[in-house]
Amino acid sequence: MNELALGAASIAVPYLATYLQEALKGGAKKLGEEGAGATIKLLGWLRDKLTGRAKEALDDLEKDPSSADNQADLRKQLAKFLDENPGLLADLQALIPAKPDAGVSATQTVGDNSKAAQAVGDQNSISIT
Known part of the structure; x- marks a missing residue:
C-alpha cells in the first residue's frame, strides 16, 4: 500500500472522527469555526469522491x-481508494488542515500493548518509549 495514501488516511480519519463525535454531541462549535x-x-469531498467499500466505510x-x-x-478503505486513484491524493492532502485546531486531537494505536499520547495545542513534543 502506498505510504503517502496511508499517511493521508491516517491523518484524515481521526481528524474527521473527532469532528463527527463532537457534532453528534452538539459540541462541534468547540472545535472552532476554521477547524x-x-x-x-473534507467530509463533503469524501462523500463526493468515495465509491464502493470506501463509501460504505465513511x-x-x-x-x-x-x-x-x-x-x-x-x-x-481510504488508503486503498487513494492507491487506485492517485490523482486524488493531492486534493485530499490539501483539505487536511496543516495545523489542526487546538481542540482537535488524533490518536492511533495499533496492536497489543500499544501506547498512545494526546496533546492539545501546538508546538508539542511527545516521546513514547
Missing part, C-alpha cells in the same frame, strides 16, 4: 464515529 469549516469541506463512521473498528475500516 469545523475545514472538516466540513457511512459507517458517520453513524458511529467513536468506533475504533469504523475508524480503522475507513483508514484502510
Whole structure:
C-alpha cells in the first residue's frame, strides 16, 4: 500500500472522527469555526469522491464515529481508494488542515500493548518509549 495514501488516511480519519463525535454531541462549535469549516469541506469531498467499500466505510463512521473498528475500516478503505486513484491524493492532502485546531486531537494505536499520547495545542513534543 502506498505510504503517502496511508499517511493521508491516517491523518484524515481521526481528524474527521473527532469532528463527527463532537457534532453528534452538539459540541462541534468547540472545535472552532476554521477547524469545523475545514472538516466540513473534507467530509463533503469524501462523500463526493468515495465509491464502493470506501463509501460504505465513511457511512459507517458517520453513524458511529467513536468506533475504533469504523475508524480503522475507513483508514484502510481510504488508503486503498487513494492507491487506485492517485490523482486524488493531492486534493485530499490539501483539505487536511496543516495545523489542526487546538481542540482537535488524533490518536492511533495499533496492536497489543500499544501506547498512545494526546496533546492539545501546538508546538508539542511527545516521546513514547
